[in-house]
Amino acid sequence: xxSRAVARLARVAGHITASGPSASSSAPVSTATTRRMAPTRxxxxxxxxxxxxxxxxxxxxxxxxxxxxxxxxxEVRMWVFEEDxxxxxxxxxxxxxxxxxxxxxxxxxxxLNENVKYLPNIALPPNVVADPSILSAVKDxxxxxxxxxxxxxxxxxxxIHGHIVPYARAISCIKGVDVSPEGISLFSDVIGRxxxxxxxxxxxxxxxxxxAEEKFCETTIAYDPPGTLTPCPEEFxxxxxSLWKHLFHRPYFHVSMIHDVAGTSLGGALKNVIAxxxxxxxxxxxxxxxxxxxxxxxxxxxxxxxxxxxxxxxSETFTEESCGVAxxxxxxAGGRNHKCAKLSVEQGRPIEEIEAEVLNGQKLQGTLxxxxxxxxxxxxxxxxxxxxxxxxxxxxxxxxxxxxxxxxLADADHTSTA
Amino acid sequence: xxSRAVARLARVAGHITASGPSASSSAPVSTATTRRMAPTRxxxxxxxxxxxxxxxxxxxxxxxxxxxxxxxxxEVRMWVFEEDxxxxxxxxxxxxxxxxxxxxxxxxxxxLNENVKYLPNIALPPNVVADPSILSAVKDxxxxxxxxxxxxxxxxxxxIHGHIVPYARAISCIKGVDVSPEGISLFSDVIGRxxxxxxxxxxxxxxxxxxAEEKFCETTIAYDPPGTLTPCPEEFxxxxxSLWKHLFHRPYFHVSMIHDVAGTSLGGALKNVIAxxxxxxxxxxxxxxxxxxxxxxxxxxxxxxxxxxxxxxxSETFTEESCGVAxxxxxxAGGRNHKCAKLSVEQGRPIEEIEAEVLNGQKLQGTLxxxxxxxxxxxxxxxxxxxxxxxxxxxxxxxxxxxxxxxxLADADHTSTA
Numbered sequence: 001x002x003s004r005a006v007a008r009l010a011r012v013a014g015h016i017t018a019s020g021p022s023a024s025s026s027a028p029v030s031t032a033t034t035r036r037m038a039p040t041r042x043x044x045x046x047x048x049x050x051x052x053x054x055x056x057x058x059x060x061x062x063x064x065x066x067x068x069x070x071x072x073x074x075e076v077r078m079w080v081f082e083e084d085x086x087x088x089x090x091x092x093x094x095x096x097x098x099x100x101x102x103x104x105x106x107x108x109x110x111x112l113n114e115n116v117k118y119l120p121n122i123a124l125p126p127n128v129v130a131d132p133s134i135l136s137a138v139k140d141x142x143x144x145x146x147x148x149x150x151x152x153x154x155x156x157x158x159x160i161h162g163h164i165v166p167y168a169r170a171i172s173c174i175k176g177v178d179v180s181p182e183g184i185s186l187f188s189d190v191i192g193r194x195x196x197x198x199x200x201x202x203x204x205x206x207x208x209x210x211x212a213e214e215k216f217c218e219t220t221i222a223y224d225p226p227g228t229l230t231p232c233p234e235e236f237x238x239x240x241x242s243l244w245k246h247l248f249h250r251p252y253f254h255v256s257m258i259h260d261v262a263g264t265s266l267g268g269a270l271k272n273v274i275a276x277x278x279x280x281x282x283x284x285x286x287x288x289x290x291x292x293x294x295x296x297x298x299x300x301x302x303x304x305x306x307x308x309x310x311x312x313x314x315s316e317t318f319t320e321e322s323c324g325v326a327x328x329x330x331x332x333a334g335g336r337n338h339k340c341a342k343l344s345v346e347q348g349r350p351i352e353e354i355e356a357e358v359l360n361g362q363k364l365q366g367t368l369x370x371x372x373x374x375x376x377x378x379x380x381x382x383x384x385x386x387x388x389x390x391x392x393x394x395x396x397x398x399x400x401x402x403x404x405x406x407x408x409l410a411d412a413d414h415t416s417t418a
Numbered sequence: 419x420x421s422r423a424v425a426r427l428a429r430v431a432g433h434i435t436a437s438g439p440s441a442s443s444s445a446p447v448s449t450a451t452t453r454r455m456a457p458t459r460x461x462x463x464x465x466x467x468x469x470x471x472x473x474x475x476x477x478x479x480x481x482x483x484x485x486x487x488x489x490x491x492x493e494v495r496m497w498v499f500e501e502d503x504x505x506x507x508x509x510x511x512x513x514x515x516x517x518x519x520x521x522x523x524x525x526x527x528x529x530l531n532e533n534v535k536y537l538p539n540i541a542l543p544p545n546v547v548a549d550p551s552i553l554s555a556v557k558d559x560x561x562x563x564x565x566x567x568x569x570x571x572x573x574x575x576x577x578i579h580g581h582i583v584p585y586a587r588a589i590s591c592i593k594g595v596d597v598s599p600e601g602i603s604l605f606s607d608v609i610g611r612x613x614x615x616x617x618x619x620x621x622x623x624x625x626x627x628x629x630a631e632e633k634f635c636e637t638t639i640a641y642d643p644p645g646t647l648t649p650c651p652e653e654f655x656x657x658x659x660s661l662w663k664h665l666f667h668r669p670y671f672h673v674s675m676i677h678d679v680a681g682t683s684l685g686g687a688l689k690n691v692i693a694x695x696x697x698x699x700x701x702x703x704x705x706x707x708x709x710x711x712x713x714x715x716x717x718x719x720x721x722x723x724x725x726x727x728x729x730x731x732x733s734e735t736f737t738e739e740s741c742g743v744a745x746x747x748x749x750x751a752g753g754r755n756h757k758c759a760k761l762s763v764e765q766g767r768p769i770e771e772i773e774a775e776v777l778n779g780q781k782l783q784g785t786l787x788x789x790x791x792x793x794x795x796x797x798x799x800x801x802x803x804x805x806x807x808x809x810x811x812x813x814x815x816x817x818x819x820x821x822x823x824x825x826x827l828a829d830a831d832h833t834s835t836a
Contacts (some may be wrong), residue, residue, distance in 0.1 A: 217707035289635035319737035326710040
């Protein structure tokens with residue numbers, strides 16, 4: 001059976017979800033304001049989530065609703081999971097007359113224009129309005145941005161289902177995908193399906209604090225809605241690539257718009273497996289060229305994975321976009337997966353020990369994803385077609401050693417002279 | 419005029435040389451020994467050059483002539499530019515009865531099976547035979563490997579012209595290309611034209627010493643001969659991708675065979691310009707994501723350059739091959755261009771000063787290439803289509819500052835909302 005057939009079969013069985021009809025990523029981007037009569041209404045923007053990354057994105061959204069008042073209402077509602085927070089007396093905005101007792105985080109954010117707990121020392125535009133009520137936050141919003149920990153996606157969607165406008169469109173900024181032996185699920189698809197709307201995805205070589213500090217970086221937004229949605233009323237600006245770009249693009253945050261939602265989401269998960277491989281090789285002291293070889297093979301395996309299991313995936317999402325090659329480069333340069341894998345080899349100790357020491361109880365994403373991806377591939381008899389990801393998994397479960405990597409990669413090279 | 423037309427026009431004018439007829443890089447690789455009657459003769463291999471990289475390649479060639487005795491004669495002749503060399507008394511093979519006086523380098527190499535001057539402490543296989551006579555070295559060799567400093571290519575070709583077998587084929591391991599306002603010249607084309615034979619190219623994320631130490635890495639070999647060559651006699655194994663792979667591929671040195679000679683050669687030159695850009699951004703302390711963005715844009719500009727000026731260039735040479743993305747990654751991680759650019763920004767001093775301090779009188783390749791590429795692009799009115807390379811040049815000549823890079827890249831982004 002061809003890999004396309006496998007993918008189709010899995011999709012029919014409801015396990016693998018794709019990102020809608022395939023469309024060329026080089027399709028022209030129309031200008032939001034030229035396709036119809038001048039719109040009389042503006043889009044209301046809501047962001048669901050106010051962590052580190054959510055707050056950084058809220059800042060961008062609010063800067064752009066101000067910059068493009070013909071497209072967007074100024075106010076950006078940000079849903080805050082409410083909690084009490086004691087502002088430290090060392091905080092530069094601390095005022096003993098107001099802050100001697102813990103206050104609601106949403107109140108502090110609105111009072112100080114700063115997410116003092118999750119993105120401290122970064123000024124949020126005053127048109128970011130923290131809202132502890134999720135139903136109030138999403139009310140009348142036609143553009144919904146999701147930026148919550150992935151384990152909360154499903155519950156949050158249940159809460160707001162039926163309380164959003166039917167013509168809303170969404171973008172998920174949640175990194176990665178859900179991999180299990182049964183299949184791969186995109187968070188954007190979960191959101192879209194649960195809410196009965198369309199949801200695209202944002203992913204790239206982005207670290208929340210650096211974005212918030214307006215250090216230059218790039219991101220990728222994939223948006224490829226089917227033609228069967230509840231149409232957005234004619235009074236609104238068209239919701240297309242150009243509109244999303246107006247909402248997200250900043251001088252310090254360059255946006256590339258594409259159509260491949262699955263590829264955009266996959267990169268954020270699979271790169272962690274490759275980063276562990278790169279860390280292993282770095283730990284051996286094999287030098288930058290060996291590491292670059294692992295990264296190159298990694299990009300091609302990520303691409304192969306996408307093309308094999310998602311009809312809508314495009315090669316160039318992996319080889320050319322920020323969510324692909326750039327995010328991988330960053331993760332292999334300074335990410336925690338790379339770092340722990342490197343230390344594990346250098347110190348000759350299991351990566352779980354390093355993880356426990358270095359991450360203060362947090363878990364490495366890459367070791368978990370390596371296992372999940374392996375179970376997924378094994379269930380489909382495809383382990384051997386992904387020699388690097390399989391090698392990383394085998395090393396993690398002590399069935400192979402790092403010294404084996406060059407041989408394992410060569411064995412799987414179909415043009416090898418072995 | 420289309421860019422293709424520009425390229426064709428330039429080629430007709432004799433300035434830009436392309437790598438022969440376009441051919442798919444995914445064409446099947448035939449097995450050298452199955453296409454015809456069993457060959458009765460074997461290929462003789464000669465390497466022209468015995469520096470650091472030449473000696474590392476000679477080691478590989480000699481390992482593979484031993485490993486594949488049905489294809490190659492065992493002996494690999496290595497032409498040595500003769501000089502007197504005094505073996506240091508600290509060398510582990512020093513013998514006062516033999517080495518108290520300077521000796522010919524070629525004699526020392528053959529006596530000690532080591533290039534004691536240019537690749538010390540690496541054992542060369544005994545079937546590497548150093549030869550100070552270039553005519554003797556290339557005599558009867560059907561496979562010629564060029565690995566000399568680029569400024570000597572032309573003279574060496576003049577010396578051996580008429581002294582090689584007419585059915586010889588060559589591979590150039592000389593990094594980069596020659597760029598001038600008049601055009602771009604590939605060293606492989608110079609060799610091929612001067613000798614009346616065909617010459618391909620090898621390039622990748624390779625550092626000679628690491629390859630010699632058998633640290634894992636990958637390389638790319640491009641070979642795409644036209645059908646009009648003097649045929650290699652039927653008694654020899656066919657000279658095709660499979661044969662070259664047998665000659666170069668090692669367990670620690672993985673070879674990818676492609677057809678795009680121009681792309682393979684361009685990467686090795688243009689990456690140095692991008693590495694300077696990455697160093698600038700690193701020097702600003704903008705973080706790994708900014709650097710990854712520069713590298714991503716760099717890969718795409720390198721690709722655009724290749725496709726615009728060489729009909730035979732393939733996109734994937736830049737985005738997927740060791741000579742493209744992997745070599746760029748390595749250069750931006752630890753290369754001297756990156757390092758000097760970073761120090762220049764960090765210390766607020768001209769890069770020429772850093773260069774003089776750090777490189778002991780050697781010159782940075784990237785600053786020179788940035789200038790040459792800019793002159794080449796300006797002569798064709800194409801500066802604005804390569805905003806990153808143009809920005810690097812402008813920063814080097816103090817017409818722009820590093821802070822301008824995000825704006826300069828955004829201005830040139832055709833889908834920008836600026």
